[in-house]
Amino acid sequence: MISIRDITVSFGGVTALNKVTVDLSDKVVGIIGPNGAGKTTFLNVLSGFVTPKSGSINAFGTEILGLAPHRRSRWGLRRSFQKEQVVDELTVEENVGVVLDSLPLTSGEREQYLAAALEFTGLTSVRHARAAGLNAFQRRMTEIARCAAGKPKVLMLDEPGAGLSQNEVDVLRRTISDIHVFNGAMTLLIDHDVDLIQAVCSSTMVLDFGSLVTSGPTREVLSDPRVRAVYLGVEEIA
Amino acid sequence: MELASSMSRSNDETVGRHGLPVFWPALLMFVVAIVLPMVAAALWLKVMTSVVIYALTAASIALLYRKLGQVSLAQVAFMGCGGWVALRLAHGTTLPFELSILAGGVFAAVVGMIFAYPALRMRGLYLALVTLMAAGGFGILVNVTQFPNGGDGFMGFAVKSVSYMPRPLLAQSDAAYFRYCIAVVFLGFGLITLHERGKPGRAWSLIRKSEAAAMAVGINVTGYKIWGFALSGFLAGVAGGLLAGNLQLLDARSFPPAESVMIFALTIVGGAWHWYGAVIAALLYRFVPALLNDVGISGDAAYIIFGAALIHALMTAPRGIAGQLTDLVSRLASGRREGR
16 A cells, blocks of 8 residues: 655756645556656656655655655665666666665575566566677566566666567556566556556546646546546537 | 567677686787797787786776776876886895785775766766876876885885896796786786676666666666776786886886876777777777887878777777677688588
C-alpha cells in the first residue's frame, strides 16, 4: 500500500503536480493521462529525482521522501525509464546483476536471484551476450529483469510497451501480470496503450494537467465520462 | 535465427571488450622485460623505462575517460604529487622504496578525490578546464617552492651536490629497474582490470550511461565517482613515484602542466578502450620523439605528427589506434573462420 498525500511539484511557474492524493494498493496499478499530464513527474517524485514542494509518501510503512534516490532503490523501489537504460558494453547478466551489487547478498543468493530474474524474463539464453547485440524487445526485457531481480517492493515501469510489436506486447503483458507472483512486488505501469492497461491493471489512476482526475478499478475508470473527456475532449454544444 | 545472429555478433564483441585475453599481455610484458634490457643500449633503456611508466599514466587517464566519461587534464600534476611525496620520503626516512611510491600514490589519490568534487557537478569541457587550471596551479606551486630536490630531509633543496633517490634494493641497475617498473605497471593494469570486471566497473558503466539510471539501481553515484578519481589519481601517483626512481632526481621542470594535455591527447590517439592503447600512447609520447632525435630530426617534429594523429583519431578512429588494431585482428580472425 502506497499512500500519497498532497504531492505538489512546480517547475518555475508551471505546476507539474497539483496536490495529488491517492492510495495505491493493487498488485498492478495503471497510470494514464495525455502527454504532459505529469505521469513521469509522478514517477520521478516516487524515485527521488524530483523533490516535491509539499506532501508525503508512505510506502508499506516507510516515509520514502526522506531517502536519497539510491537508498530508495536499495529499499525496494525500482523503475525503468521511457528511454531504456541498458548499457551496451555490459553483458545481459551484468546489466541485470548491477541492481544486486548494492544489496547485502552472498554470492550464492546473488546468483540465485540473477538466474531467477533472467529466467522470468526469458533472457537465460542470451545471459552472456553483450547488450549491444540485443534487439529492442530484449533490451526492454533486460530492463524489466533489472527491476524485478531480488526482492523489490515496488516496480515502476514507464511506457515499457513503446515501440514493441503486438506479439512482443503480448509477452510483455504476461510478464507484467506475473511480477507479483514472481517476487511479491507491486507494479505501477505508465503506458499509452489502453488495451495493455486494461489487460494487466486491476486499478488505474488518471492524471491531467498535474491533477488527479480519478482513480479506482480500471473498468470503471475507463468508462468514466471525465476520463473520456480528458482523452477525447469535451463535446461543445452549439 | 535473428536471436542467434545477434548473439554471435555480441560474442565477437566480447573479444573487443577486454582486448586480448589476460594471458597474452602477461606473456608479452614478460618477454619484453627479459629481452629488452639485453638488446637495448643504455639510452634506449632509459627511454623505454619512461615509456613503461607513462603507460600507467595513460591508463589512469583512459580509466576516467572510458568509465566515467570524464576528461582530466591534470594527470601529470598527479604524477608530480606522487613523485614529490615518494622522493621526499626516500630522502627523509628509511622507508623501503615500495612504501615510498605507495605513499605517493595514496597522496595523489587523496588529491584526486578533491578533484572529484567539481566533477560531481560538471563534466566535459568545463571539468577539463578546471583540471587544467589545477594543473597550472600545481606548476606554479612547485616553481615557487622550488620542488624539493635531492637535498636532505623532508624539504631539502640543494643547488649543488644533490643526492640521488635510492632505488629499490632489488633493482639498482637500469636493467633491473626497467623490469621492476614493468612489474609495478603490470600490477597497476591488473588493479584497473579487477575494478572494471567487478562491482565498480558495472557501477561506472551505469553512471556513464545515465546518472539517473545508476541511482535507480541503487548505485551511490557520488561515492563511485570519487572512487574513480581516487583510483586514477593513485595510479598516476605511483607512476610519478616510479619516474622519481627512474630519474632519481625531480625538479620544478619535471611536471609541466602542458604535458597533461599532451598525454591526454595521445591517450585518445592510442585508444582509451583497450589496455594496450595506453602502451601505444606512451610509446608515442616518449619513444617516437627519441627515435626522431636519433635519426637527426628534432624531437619537436613529433608534435606535428601528434596533431595529425589526433585529428585522424577524432575523425576516423574514435577508439584510437588500439581500436583499429582490434578491429583488424577480429576481421582477420572472422575471415579465417569463414575461409575454413
